[in-house]
Amino acid sequence: MVELNPHPLDTVxxxxxxxxxxxxxxxxxxxxxxxxxxxxxxxxxLAAASKHIxxxxxxxxxxxxxxxxxxxxxxDPGPLASAHExxxxxxxxxxxxxxxxxxxxxxxxxxxxxAPKGDDQ
Amino acid sequence: MVELNPHPLDTVxxxxxxxxxxxxxxxxxxxxxxxxxxxxxxxxxLAAASKHIxxxxxxxxxxxxxxxxxxxxxxDPGPLASAHExxxxxxxxxxxxxxxxxxxxxxxxxxxxxAPKGDDQ
DNA sequence: CGTATATTCAACCACATGGTTGAATTAAAT
DNA sequence: ATTTAATTCAACCATGTGGTTGAATATACG
Numbered sequence: 001m002v003e004l005n006p007h008p009l010d011t012v013x014x015x016x017x018x019x020x021x022x023x024x025x026x027x028x029x030x031x032x033x034x035x036x037x038x039x040x041x042x043x044x045x046l047a048a049a050s051k052h053i054x055x056x057x058x059x060x061x062x063x064x065x066x067x068x069x070x071x072x073x074x075x076d077p078g079p080l081a082s083a084h085e086x087x088x089x090x091x092x093x094x095x096x097x098x099x100x101x102x103x104x105x106x107x108x109x110x111x112x113x114x115a116p117k118g119d120d121q
Numbered sequence: 122m123v124e125l126n127p128h129p130l131d132t133v134x135x136x137x138x139x140x141x142x143x144x145x146x147x148x149x150x151x152x153x154x155x156x157x158x159x160x161x162x163x164x165x166x167l168a169a170a171s172k173h174i175x176x177x178x179x180x181x182x183x184x185x186x187x188x189x190x191x192x193x194x195x196x197d198p199g200p201l202a203s204a205h206e207x208x209x210x211x212x213x214x215x216x217x218x219x220x221x222x223x224x225x226x227x228x229x230x231x232x233x234x235x236a237p238k239g240d241d242q
Numbered sequence: 243c244g245t246a247t248a249t250t251c252a253a254c255c256a257c258a259t260g261g262t263t264g265a266a267t268t269a270a271a272t
Numbered sequence: 273a274t275t276t277a278a279t280t281c282a283a284c285c286a287t288g289t290g291g292t293t294g295a296a297t298a299t300a301c302g
Binding site for chain 1: 127128130131132133134135137138139140143146147150196198199201202204205207208209210211212214215218
């Protein structure tokens with residue numbers, strides 16, 4: 001689709017929909033990184049990494065400071081907060097589910113001592 | 122990229138990266154909806170809507186119950202919880218920022234009545 | 243039965259995406 | 273002034289995406 005005025009969340013979620021870019025964000029959670037440093041863990045060309053970084057940048061997820069011949073990137077958490085906020089709306093759904101499980105377990109617990117390890121996802 | 126074994130978050134975030142699909146999820150937050158009902162608000166063909174729904178479905182975000190000739194869709198919040206969880210890791214960044222702002226404001230407040238507008242971001 | 247309804251399927255199209263390579267740009271180092 | 277290093281640019285390619293249309297597939301209705 002030729003989306004003239006894409007919703008910010010479009011670009012943010014799209015940027016997050018790629019493992020390479022999510023990994024880069026994790027790196028940036030540890031502090032500033034150069035393009036080369038961000039590219040280093042991946043078996044892709046620098047040009048490809050540069051494109052990923054541009055995607056993150058135009059989603060507003062990172063800022064770039066050109067410092068001499070290297071580009072310093074740092075995380076901008078704002079859009080992540082927006083995405084988190086958006087998802088927050090649905091919290092009641094999984095919260096409900098967990099509440100129900102919790103209630104169930106509490107009942108079980110009051111009845112008989114050891115409950116088997118429950119797991120989901 | 123030909124991604125053989127894509128990370129679940131890839132498909133989830135990708136599914137969320139489209140306003141039409143996010144809108145459909147919001148509809149489903151109100152309860153079960155048929156394919157036709159989900160498609161109705163949009164100026165796209167039923168086939169296109171059907172594809173969107175399939176994207177949501179294969180991201181695990183919705184379940185489908187074929188009931189006669191209509192397909193009933195309902196929200197599955199699990200993957201949303203995963204995405205939320207993933208974003209949660211970064212919470213400290215925007216939380217820190219807010220904490221810092223808050224601290225700053227409190228200090229300013231205690232010192233002199235009207236503070237000049239500080240801005241960042 | 244025949245017809246209307248709900249949905250998918252298949253083929254197609256324009257454009258986006260993620261990758262490549264090689265050349266260009268810019269700045270630091272010798 | 274040359275060379276080396278960090279990064280982008282441009283062109284290209286294969287595949288994915290979101291849309292269309294028209295036919296196919298079920299299922300309900302009279």
